[in-house]
Amino acid sequence: MSKLDELRDRLFYQPLSLGLIALATSAALSFANQSTQEGIADAEKRDLQTSLSEVLPAGHGDNDLLKDTVTVADNDGKEVTIYRSRKAGTVNGVVFKTAARGYAGDIVVLIGLDEKGTMLGARVIKHQETPGLGDKIEVAKSKWIHDFEGKSLDNLPAEKWAVKKDGGVFDQFAGATITPRAVVKAVKQGLDFYAGHREEILSAPTQGEAK
Template sequence: MTLRQREVSTLILLALLGGGLLVAVQQLAAPRIEQQHQAAAERRLLDLLPAGSYDNHPLNQPIALPVGGLLGNPTAEHAYQARLNGQLSAVLLPVTARGYVGPIKLLVAISADGRLLSSKVLQQQETPGLGDKLERQRSPWLQGFDGKSLSDDAASWTLRSEAGEVDQIAGATVTSRAAADALQRALRFFDQQRDYLLKAQQP
C-alpha cells in the first residue's frame, strides 16, 4: 500500500469513526432532548396553574375528548389531570370559541368541585389592539372569570352591554361574548362528564 493509499484509508476510517461517534452522541442525547421538549410543553400549557399546585406530569396521561360538542374543538383534543399528593387539583380542558375574526382556542383549568380556576388563550386571530386583549400578557380581562362556577348568577357571566355585570373588552364585544360563552361551555362539559374526567386516569 502506498503512502497516498494509507492516507486515504486513514481519512476514511476517521470519517467513519466520527460519524459513528455522532450517531452515538445523538442516541444518548435523544432522551434528554425529549425530556426538555416535554418540560417546555408542560410549562406552556400548565403555567395557568399556581406553582406547587401539582406534582405529577399531566401530559403523560392524556384523556381523549370528542370533536365538537360543548367544547367546540374542530379536531381531536385531550384533557389533562393535575394532581398533588395523589389528589386531583385541576382538570385542564381545551375549548374553542368563535371569535370576531376566527376561532379562539382556550385552555381552562377546573377544580374538582367545578369552579373555574384559571384560563388562557392558546391560539387566536382577533384584531390587534382590541380582541387580542384576551391574552393574559395584554390584559387581565380573562382573569375576571376566575373562581366562577355554573351556580353563579347568570348576570356574572353576561356583558354589561347585555344587562349583565361583565365589562367587555373595549371595541371587542363579539370576542368578549365568545370567550365568556366558551368558559361556560367548558364548565358544562366538565359537569356532564365529571365521572369520566375525574376517574378515567386515576392510578
C-alpha cells in the same frame, strides 16, 4: 475513441451522476427533516407544559400533567384531551382546551379547573382578533382574562356568564365586544362540558403521555 463513442459515454454518465446527486440530496433532506421534526415536537411539548402551568396555581399538583391524560368526547362527538393534576395521587384539577368563534376566527382558550369545577385560570392560546382591540384577551396585554378565576356554575348563574352589555358580569372592550363575548362563551362551554363528564374525567384510567 470516436466522437460518437465519447458522446455515448457522456450520455451514460451524466444521468447516473445526476441520479446519485439526487439520491444523496434526498437522503440529506430526509435526515434534516427528521431532526427538525424532533426539535419541533420537543419545543411544542415545552410550550404546552408552560401553558398548563399558567392556568393552575403554583404547587397545585405534584404530578406530570403531560403523563396523566384522558380523552372524552363532547356532545358533538369531538374528542377533548384532558390533563389531570394530582396531589398525593388524587385528582385535584383538570386542564383542557375549549373554543368559540370570535370576530376573525376561532378563539382557543385553555382553562384550568379544580375537581369541583371552579375556575383556577384561563389563557387564550390562539386567536386572530384585531391587534389593539381584540388582543386584550391576551394576558400580556390586559388582566381581563383573570376575571374568570374563582368563578363556577355554582356561584355564577347561567345568565350572568356574559359580557355586561348582555347582562353578564364580564367587561367588554370598546369596539370589540364580539371578542370577549366569544371567550366568555368558550369558558362557559368548557364548564358545562366538565359538569357533564366530571365523574368520567376524574375516574377514567390514565392514557399515558400526551402526544
